[in-house]
Amino acid sequence: MHRLFLFGFGLVLTACSAIQYNLPPVASETDGERRAGKFIWHDLISDDPAGTEAFYGELFGWEFRSLELLGASYWVISLDGKPIAGMVDQSGLAAQRDISQWMSVLSVADPDVAVTIVREEGGQVLREPVSIGDRGTIAVFADAQGAHFATLTTVTGDPVDEELLPPEGAFLWHELWTADVVDAADFYARLGNLDTSAGDSEGVAGADAIEYRLLRSGKLTRGGIRSLPQDDMPSLWMPYLRVETLARLELLLARVPALGGEVLVSAVARPAGGHVAVIAGPSGAPVALQTWGNDQPLIEDI
Structure with a gap:
């Protein structure tokens, strides 16, 4: 890792x-x-x-x-x-x-x-x-x-909630990888005046099902919270960028090293839909790439 x-x-x-x-x-x-x-x-x-x-x-x-x-x-x-x-x-x-x-x-x-x-x-x-x-x-x-x-x-207000999927390369999802899912869910629920609901997912590396929580504001889902993919990782918020198709994701991953970045986790399927990979740019800051097709609903509405 x-x-x-x-x-x-x-x-x-x-x-x-x-x-x-x-x-x-x-x-x-x-x-x-x-x-x-x-x-x-x-x-x-x-x-x-x-x-x-x-x-x-x-x-x-x-x-x-x-x-x-x-x-x-x-x-x-x-x-x-x-x-x-x-x-x-x-x-x-x-x-x-x-x-x-x-x-x-x-x-x-x-x-x-x-x-x-x-x-x-x-x-x-x-x-x-x-x-x-x-x-x-x-x-x-x-x-x-x-x-x-x-x-x-x-000062002037927050961005409105979009009714359409963001374009490829824009932010699609936010996920907290944490050592204590329950404590973190309670904390962010209080901080953001959010509701939490439980669900199951898989590890980013395709491991066994893990505990997963969703942070909701009314009918809109603002983010997810999951346990750490490996115990020796620090807790962190992982932003996700949208990619339209798996073929496109594989093409992008192939370009990452030549552009000065690094593929940290290769593409794997997610039960909620699509595939996810993790890359880092030249500075080393990790970001996830998530495939989400035009025929899929807004992740905020899941």
């Missing part, structure tokens, strides 16, 4: 320095509503921004727009003209080791309440809530099992 799956994230992560930046909203068009418990953004912390841009640009056609910020480097990542994520240059962060990783960002109604919940539930506040201008107020945490995530309270 890849080194990023093996080393612990036992460090103090300052995702935002003392300087307060003005970042654009996560969505250009909203209805003004906040959707607590929904993952509304993704930031990639990279120790190789140039290599990362080339990798994802070639693999999925992502476009990177650099923002002029005082003392920091940040890029907005778009697909087909729609912003889907951001990239942070690790060299501008106060980190004592390589912390390249994808940071999934959860919507919360009140950042101070989120801080209280995290502390009461045994997690860590890695960055106190801070304003980042037009985007809103962000905070960075680790849950009680050590998985990193961020929360955002937007």
